[in-house]
Amino acid sequence: MTMRKILAANFKTNHTRASTRAYVKALDEGMGAMGYEEEVYLFPPATALDRFETANDIRVGAQNAYPTVKGSFTGEIGLEQLEEFGIETVLLGHSERRHLLGESQSFIANKFAWFKERDFRIIYCIGEPLEVREEGDEAVRRYLVEQFEGIDTSYEKLILAYEPVWAIGTGKTATPELIETTHAQIKQLSDAPLLYGGSVKPANIADILAVPGCDGALIGTASWEVESMLSMLSQVKGQK
Numbered sequence: 561m562t563m564r565k566i567l568a569a570n571f572k573t574n575h576t577r578a579s580t581r582a583y584v585k586a587l588d589e590g591m592g593a594m595g596y597e598e599e600v601y602l603f604p605p606a607t608a609l610d611r612f613e614t615a616n617d618i619r620v621g622a623q624n625a626y627p628t629v630k631g632s633f634t635g636e637i638g639l640e641q642l643e644e645f646g647i648e649t650v651l652l653g654h655s656e657r658r659h660l661l662g663e664s665q666s667f668i669a670n671k672f673a674w675f676k677e678r679d680f681r682i683i684y685c686i687g688e689p690l691e692v693r694e695e696g697d698e699a700v701r702r703y704l705v706e707q708f709e710g711i712d713t714s715y716e717k718l719i720l721a722y723e724p725v726w727a728i729g730t731g732k733t734a735t736p737e738l739i740e741t742t743h744a745q746i747k748q749l750s751d752a753p754l755l756y757g758g759s760v761k762p763a764n765i766a767d768i769l770a771v772p773g774c775d776g777a778l779i780g781t782a783s784w785e786v787e788s789m790l791s792m793l794s795q796v797k798g799q800k
């Protein structure tokens with residue numbers, strides 16, 4: 561199946577409500593000016609979630625949510641808060657939630673099943689830490705298989721993101737060869753579109769997206785300035 565590349569921007573704990581609004585406006589105008597026709601996913605912080613009126617296909621998603629409609633889960637947001645803004649996409653399994661915030665595979669799998677049940681689009685992140693990468697391809701494969709435990713890899717609204725932990729926010733990008741090998745391993749486990757994430761930026765996005773089996777990119781740091789995001793969109797426009 562050939563499809564256009566998918567780009568997604570993860571703001572993490574950056575941007576305010578006001579700056580997110582300005583960003584979405586500039587992104588929408590920039591997409592219109594370059595005739596960018598594909599969907600773009602945008603994950604602002606929870607405080608900046610909103611219903612944005614845009615001319616182009618900008619899909620705002622939640623970086624995290626708790627598997628509940630509402631309830632007593634201090635510091636979390638649930639379905640009621642997402643529905644207020646028509647949010648239908650959630651990012652799950654990001655390495656910062658796994659490693660900094662201690663989310664276990666079984667908890668992530670619970671969230672996955674819960675949001676799948678409610679028909680959400682799920683961008684599901686997997687990726688190995690440096691010590692596993694240093695053990696070689698087979699160790700990486702085993703690690704990634706474990707990150708699929710409890711996950712419905714044939715869910716039709718699933719998008720995968722392979723993000724080696726050692727390449728996230730570090731400026732160290734995986735080589736095209738390594739991305740190709742690992743994406744091929746992952747594609748044996750799921751037919752879902754597969755993004756790459758880890759220090760993607762305007763200077764390397766063209767090379768990364770030219771890798772066979774790379775269906776798009778999940779971008780952190782380099783997505784936070786709208787000019788940088790637009791530069792990446794312009795390089796990807798129309799590419800299959």
Ligand code: PEP
Nearest residue numbers: 728729757758759780781
């Ligand atoms: C991310 O957080 O998903 C990510 C890929 O970050 P960065 O682009 O900053 O490496």
